[in-house]
Amino acid sequence: MESEALILSAAEKVFSEAGFGGATMQLIADVAGLPKANLHYYFPTKEALYRQVVQSIFQIWLQAADTFDQAEGPAEGIGAYIDAKMEISRRFPSGSKVWATEVMHRAPVIQDYLETTLLEWTAGRATIIRRWISEGRMDAVNPDHLLYMLWATTQHYADFGHQIETLNGGQPLSDAQWEEAKSTVKQVFLKGIGALT
Amino acid sequence: MESEALILSAAEKVFSEAGFGGATMQLIADVAGLPKANLHYYFPTKEALYRQVVQSIFQIWLQAADTFDQAEGPAEGIGAYIDAKMEISRRFPSGSKVWATEVMHRAPVIQDYLETTLLEWTAGRATIIRRWISEGRMDAVNPDHLLYMLWATTQHYADFGHQIETLNGGQPLSDAQWEEAKSTVKQVFLKGIGALT
């Protein structure tokens, strides 16, 4: 594994567990198995490294949008979106946590993304939802709040994974429990918006 | 306002905006309008101050549980619970953020609370939900995942308030928008679990 990728992987883990302020370059270096000075060869500052980590997460986020667009109707589109977001939460929990921490701290590094890319993405999806509503395929639910609910629920399984694990007897969710989670979330949402046939 | 309360209020704000690692005792002192040394008169260490902040939040969390218990059925109980949690998110967003950050960092300070109080609380509420299901008052939805969905959604409005504000044109949600949020969340959940008459 190349040093740069090694550093990014270690940084994502450390930032997600300690936050930007709590993370130290020394700890990231230790996790990566490299001397601290080497980090500064690839990334000039701690903030530059952090920004790179957040950006790579943002890309993964946007990929889940594809399922939304080409869907026939809400049951298919939102159902697939929930599946995709839940899978991301399971496979990249550290990334989701870094994003959450960044936003909670008022997005000091990626505010421009919120104001441009995310804003456009949200408006596009809201338009699709409104079309579905006007076509009578689902109830008249406020599109913005519906999206917030979807984000909140799916990301909760990453961001609050430790709490869920603790309440699950200290064990991570099993495959069956993940399936149960996905089907429960889909069931409640799709029925809740009147998109179940 | 007494110095101790002043310090706790300032600490909650600073911790929620910077995280534990990013927060500095000097900044908390400045926000509180007191010299730094004075903080150490009331709280021996930074961690002791942080722990106090998290504990006070935990109390507010538990208060919202009362609505759940004495309810006639799910429509009333869960509806009131959503109202209460949404109101907490609006009035104490800093507290919710501190809690979220603490849990995301694997709860280094309040793990014991997760394992005792929260575990018991969750089990009690799950029992109530199962009773409602067996009485035919709502669909057979997994109680644990339903609770996670409720927590995730309601707290999202506090934890990701900055993101929501940005997507709302840079403006905080108005009174009407908060009402819209509450009614949307209640509508989707109550219909989603089959608890609407």
Place this chain on the structure above:
DNA sequence: TCTCATCCTGACCGTATGGTCAACATGAGA
């Protein structure tokens, strides 16, 4: 073998942090 760009690293530096401490202020009770 020599050259040189790329990659790597131990040692070091200025700064800011959490925490300490001796001294000082305040005010209620005797």
Place this chain on the structure above:
DNA sequence: TCTCATGTTGACCATACGGTCAGGATGAGA
């Protein structure tokens, strides 16, 4: 007025942090 517990504070300290730098490896091409 004197006492003394409770608060308050500026100055200080050891440590750990992010970042720098000169110099050492490495290896492909000539």
